[in-house]
Amino acid sequence: MQQMQTDVLIIGAGAVGTGIARDLALRGVSSVVVERGDINSGASGGNHGLLHSGGRYVAGDVHSARECREENELLKRLAPQCIEECGGLYVAVAGDDERYIADFPGWCEAAGIQTQSVAPADARSMEPALSENLIAAYTLPDASLDPFRLSLENLAHAKALAGSILLTRTAVDGFELDRGRIARVHLKDMVRGETRTVEVSQVINAAGAWAGRVAGLVNSRVGASIPLLCSQGTLLVTHDRLSERVIHRLRTPGDGDILVPGGTVSILGTTSVTIPDPDLARPSVREVDVNLTNGAEMAPILASTRYVRAYCGVRPLLADDGSSEADRDGRSASRGFLLFDHENVGLGNFCSVVGGKLTTYRLMAEKTVDLVCGRLGNNAACRTRDEPLPVMDACSWTEPGRSAKVWVMGHASDDEILCECELVSASAVDGLLQDCRDIFPDPDLQLLGKRSRIGKGACQGAFCGLRVASHLYDTGALSSRRGLGAMRGFFQERFKGQRPILWGAQMVQSELAEALHCGLLGLEFPAPESPEVELSHE
Numbered sequence: 001m002q003q004m005q006t007d008v009l010i011i012g013a014g015a016v017g018t019g020i021a022r023d024l025a026l027r028g029v030s031s032v033v034v035e036r037g038d039i040n041s042g043a044s045g046g047n048h049g050l051l052h053s054g055g056r057y058v059a060g061d062v063h064s065a066r067e068c069r070e071e072n073e074l075l076k077r078l079a080p081q082c083i084e085e086c087g088g089l090y091v092a093v094a095g096d097d098e099r100y101i102a103d104f105p106g107w108c109e110a111a112g113i114q115t116q117s118v119a120p121a122d123a124r125s126m127e128p129a130l131s132e133n134l135i136a137a138y139t140l141p142d143a144s145l146d147p148f149r150l151s152l153e154n155l156a157h158a159k160a161l162a163g164s165i166l167l168t169r170t171a172v173d174g175f176e177l178d179r180g181r182i183a184r185v186h187l188k189d190m191v192r193g194e195t196r197t198v199e200v201s202q203v204i205n206a207a208g209a210w211a212g213r214v215a216g217l218v219n220s221r222v223g224a225s226i227p228l229l230c231s232q233g234t235l236l237v238t239h240d241r242l243s244e245r246v247i248h249r250l251r252t253p254g255d256g257d258i259l260v261p262g263g264t265v266s267i268l269g270t271t272s273v274t275i276p277d278p279d280l281a282r283p284s285v286r287e288v289d290v291n292l293t294n295g296a297e298m299a300p301i302l303a304s305t306r307y308v309r310a311y312c313g314v315r316p317l318l319a320d321d322g323s324s325e326a327d328r329d330g331r332s333a334s335r336g337f338l339l340f341d342h343e344n345v346g347l348g349n350f351c352s353v354v355g356g357k358l359t360t361y362r363l364m365a366e367k368t369v370d371l372v373c374g375r376l377g378n379n380a381a382c383r384t385r386d387e388p389l390p391v392m393d394a395c396s397w398t399e400p401g402r403s404a405k406v407w408v409m410g411h412a413s414d415d416e417i418l419c420e421c422e423l424v425s426a427s428a429v430d431g432l433l434q435d436c437r438d439i440f441p442d443p444d445l446q447l448l449g450k451r452s453r454i455g456k457g458a459c460q461g462a463f464c465g466l467r468v469a470s471h472l473y474d475t476g477a478l479s480s481r482r483g484l485g486a487m488r489g490f491f492q493e494r495f496k497g498q499r500p501i502l503w504g505a506q507m508v509q510s511e512l513a514e515a516l517h518c519g520l521l522g523l524e525f526p527a528p529e530s531p532e533v534e535l536s537h538e
């Protein structure tokens with residue numbers, strides 16, 4: 001069993017865990033981040049990418065609205081490379097609650113959020129996709145946020161400043177207590193099954209929707225417990241970008257009422273379905289239908305446009321927020337966050353941070369690190385309010401349309417394009433692999449997909465999955481049958497998102513992919529027992 005030691009162990013590499021690693025590093029503290037999947041495997045990789053202005057919460061949760069507004073302003077200033085300042089339009093259509101519409105500007109003012117009324121005809125000329133039935137519109141300072149770039153850059157900065165480490169595909173599966181403290185944490189390698197132990201001073205549970213399960217692993221006298229409600233939300237990705245701005249329905253938050261631009265595409269969402277276990281999250285056909293029906297009321301094109309994929313995430317909502325059983329469907333639970341210090345069960349070196357928003361991840365990290373640094377006797381102040389997040393070149397391939405710009409600006413004549421939908425070149429793939437060598441010794445298509453746009457276009461990996469795998473074989477990064485296994489995992493993940501949206505052009509695309517992957521590679525057959533078996537060169 002391997003042994004390691006760290007001052008702070010962070011469980012979960014979502015926006016919050018990676019934000020905590022950077023905040024600690026800016027205060028001179030190195031950490032180990034343990035993640036059972038890859039970076040942003042949870043809600044941070046399955047959300048809308050909306051940098052909230054706070055407008056969504058003004059009616060029911062003014063505290064969260066103010067938090068969002070403040071963090072929105074900070075992030076626009078400190079991490080502009082992760083944000084597209086597209087602005088937002090909140091729109092109501094005939095039949096929507098007129099009292100809500102009339103009260104909206106006053107609620108925004110109370111939360112300090114800037115709004116401006118726009119005549120429905122002007123709103124339609126700003127956003128031609130909007131319905132002819134518009135009855136009111138307001139501009140708000142919403143924006144679009146790239147959560148992958150954000151988390152990657154937070155981690156890269158933590159590594160550069162303090163040598164912090166990310167252990168991917170490694171799950172926490174037990175704690176060892178000694179005199180009322182967590183002395184050691186047991187980790188399990190999710191691929192090889194090997195175990196290792198880390199000696200720790202402080203442990204931070206930032207496991208999102210899994211935080212309750214992680215807390216439950218602590219076998220203390222009373223037991224650390226966190227009352228969480230798992231609320232699945234499904235989102236749809238359109239083939240084209242349908243609006244310049246975030247389009248938001250001006251009504252009590254519901255399903256299918258937000259359309260967020262994500263570079264070259266738009267993202268429609270989201271539902272709210274309570275599920276018993278976050279591992280069971282899958283986008284469903286019913287949720288796709290609900291999003292389409294509601295979304296089309298504000299932007300009719302949503303009923304007929306091509307969708308390339310659906311995906312979902314699980315909100316870690318606090319179940320014990322005082323709301324009645326009747327309205328506990330996840331929508332009414334607080335979007336605020338809670339920091340549990342676990343001192344009530346005698347654990348002075350363990351804390352959990354849950355709830356909140358992607359938009360408020362920095363604030364969540366700040367409050368958590370204030371607690372942990374206090375426990376470590378470190379009185380350095382938080383610097384993430386003023387210190388810009390450095391631009392890291394290796395993290396920039398998540399930006400939609402970036403590859404095209406690089407291609408136009410100049411490229412080597414022998415630099416092949418491997419992903420045609422998103423124009424990702426062979427040199428970009430080589431650069432990404434080089435950058436991840438220390439955390440991913442074995443090249444993996446899913447790793448590349450998380451750090452670039454590979455597989456995100458209309459073909460959903462049908463062609464680029466094959467081309468990238470071939471390139472990895474050509475350059476010696478892959479050998480034996482391991483490439484087939486990597487492709488199988490990659491295509492299965494893409495198909496999970498395509499399955500609920502299979503009609504029209506995307507159905508045709510998917511049938512072509514099936515013919516290629518099954519007809520050419522036989523990927524429908526079970527994986528060989530040993531992927532290391534050499535391929536025949538006959």
Ligand SMILES: Cc1cc2nc3c(=O)[nH]c(=O)nc-3n(C[C@H](O)[C@H](O)[C@H](O)COP(=O)(O)OP(=O)(O)OC[C@H]3O[C@@H](n4cnc5c(N)ncnc54)[C@H](O)[C@@H]3O)c2cc1C
Pocket residue numbers: 011012013014015016017034035036037038039040041042043044045046047048049050051052170171172173206207208209210214231232233234235269270312313314315316354355356357358359360
């Ligand atoms: C559908 C949907 C849409 C949303 N839209 C928005 C939006 O537009 N704007 C916004 O501001 N917020 C949005 N949110 C909320 C936002 O996504 C979350 O609040 C935020 O991403 C939570 O981040 P996190 O780091 O706390 O959790 P997560 O991102 O879930 O990270 C937890 C990590 O812990 C890991 N983990 C779990 N168990 C273990 C273990 N035993 N060992 C090691 N690792 C473990 C998981 O793999 C995961 O990667 C949305 C959420 C959902 C679900």
